Amino acid sequence: MASAKGIFCESCKEKRASIKRPKTGQPLCQECFFAVFEEEVHQTITQNGLFNKGERVAIAASGGKDSTVLAYIMKLLNERHHYGLDLFLLSVDEGITGYRDDSLESVRRNRDQMGIPLQIVSYSQLYGWTMDAIVRQIGMKNNCTFCGVFRRQALDRGALLLKADKIVTGHNADDIAETVLMNVLRGDIARLQRCTHIITGSDGAIPRSKPFKYSYEKEIVMYAYFKKLDYFSTECVYSPNAYRGHARTYLKDLEAIRPSTIIDIIYSGDSLSVKAEIKLPVQGTCSRCGYISSQELCKACVLLEGLNRGLPRLGIGKANGSNLKEHIKKLQLKEERERESLRGEKEGELEEERVKEDQLVYGGCKEERGLKCSCGHKTDTLSLQTENISLEF
Amino acid sequence: MCSVNEDEVQEVISSPPPLNLDQVCMKCNSEKAVTIARTKDPFCRACFDQYFTHRFRSTFGKSRLIRQGEEVLLAFSGGQSSRVLLHLVQEGLSEHAVKRLRFTPIIIYIDEGVVYGYASERQKSLLKEVSGIIAQTQFPGYFTKLEEVFTGARVWPISDAVLSAGSEQRSKLAAPDPTSSISQGEMPGEVKLKQLFDSLKSSTAKEDMLQSLRRQLLVDIAAKYFNTGKILVGDNATRLSVRLLGNIAQGRGGTIPLDTGFCDNRSDVMVLRPLREFPDSEIASYLTLHQLQSVDASSDHSLPGSSGHSIEGLTASFVHSLQSNFSSTVSTIFRTSDKLQLSEDLVHSGQCCPLCQAPCEESFNEEVFSHVSTSGNNKLLCYVSSHSIGCRLTARGTVHENILELLLKDDSGGSNEL
Known part of the structure; x- marks a missing residue:
């Protein structure tokens, strides 16, 4: 952001440049920077056909910089270019004290400042667990797995409540480039293939798109700063994640060498092609909750089951893909054995455990204990949940 | 943004176990282990050799690309990997080999001294060292210089280098003697090459350019002098x-299969990578166990004039x-390349980048x-619109756009005549 004295804006050639654009290195004045940034997002939206007229669009809002700028820009472009969209803010309350409660406050302020209605869905309503409670169970490691898996479903459920046709998220170019690198480092070919798609989940689930696919994080921060947008900028208290951190550092170093690298990585990701003979997981639906899943049970249900049975590590770690089922079986066997050995001594406790097992809680429908959980039918679940959720308009 | 599976990575891997001298070979279960391969398996000397040779052979065998008695160009830089490659080929062709390899190798060395800015003494001594190694193998050996990519891709027998290093006078007798030219001042090709690299500002662009030119020169030589369609190179898994x-x-995501696969067939001459299964560590073990000397011409030097x-x-x-903390890093990254192919768009694009010769997309958005x-300022990027994106980025680093154009024109003109 070197203020270049005496250098003129490369776009209007009238005003003095006040910004060196991170993506291109061009000197620009503030107004032209805004114009270029907004125009790029507009181009991204129209060229990729992200929306149709009259659609209801839920903006996933965390209160952070990306989603705040996204909400602002969506509203701006919607009015400027007559997209004809109904916009909503959609927030997920993971139940993280000292982080989400504060950031939700800034989402509420955005709601008032921008005049976009807000819907909040919470983990405790949907799953019966807050992240705070989960972290007490599992510890600081691996808790991001829960949060990430649960959030995905939570957003979809929130969007269903809003009767939204589309969800937009604030993932920026840096995030996507980083994910490409992560998937290469992990050898996750299925995700590598789809992680740069601008629209995902068009089969079955509510389509999601990323209007900031080509927007640099640095420019988003700049935009928010110069527009004096109200956002929340604290790291999640549970977030430290070593491995992703490596990829992040590497990406930032690359950007320093050649700023276009971020977009080049996305271009690479888009032009990758997976061999036809490579087996990719087939998308089906979860037999328990009906959500899209490549396994018999979706990840959220496996994780929930683990939590509710006091086996929080179920579904975490090496067991992925095809051997997940075996993993669960193994765990069950192990549990069985442990029980055998305990049988003699602790008859009473065993009984208690059995009762606990019967009380599996899914999708927040605790009321239905012992009966077949209604999550099998999405609408039923939702009608059940809406009672607890107030629309905040 | 939280991701879901990072824990998998964290749990699978721990740092490689140090070699415990009490360990027994995991294969024969009788001999003492002397090295660790495949991140954690202890091997004795004999079993390691067997494993190594087998893997090398199977990489070849699977591809079924080399026919009986075929002449094959082997690119030898003197570095660790190509030293191992040379040794493996030598062993595979020797009398006592269990199942002899069936091709006939011709060894080629490229002198890249101009690019690295070596003094002529250093260039000569390197050439002498390399020649010595090649001469020991009894295979026909040749050398060339990187600047030959602009001047018809000539080669000289390695014996010339050995002789001329012995006596300066003799070299003048041979007509197109290359070693003498070093002292006779710069030839046009050399000037061009220097200009080209001076005009590339970033070290990224320089390295990328070096790779493209090296590849092009090898391909030209293979086709022009030896009439062979295959080149073996020493690229290993880590690299x-x-x-x-x-x-x-x-x-360059779209062309990863060409750049990292076993067979690079973007041009008529194929570039094969028979060492692609071996990481650095196993290459180093092989060198140590066989007491092979390598000549490090480039690895200790970065390209001059780059910031x-x-x-x-x-990278x-x-x-x-990462590899030192998570020992399966290299193999994981590397396996990814096995699962990728050239996209349909690229296969049918019919367009090739004149610089790296990889197919490239016609319509690049x-x-x-x-x-x-920023409106009205679209000239920042591609002035050479037919280049692949990777080369456009490299080309963007040139100070004088024209130099690159000029060189390319000259060069493609030359290779078309073949």
């Missing part, structure tokens, strides 16, 4: 992992540091990807 990540970072890190250099140190988009 290919670095290249894969580096290529992704340079927008800061290159993408490739940064290499990133992969190495600059508006969205670009680095550009």
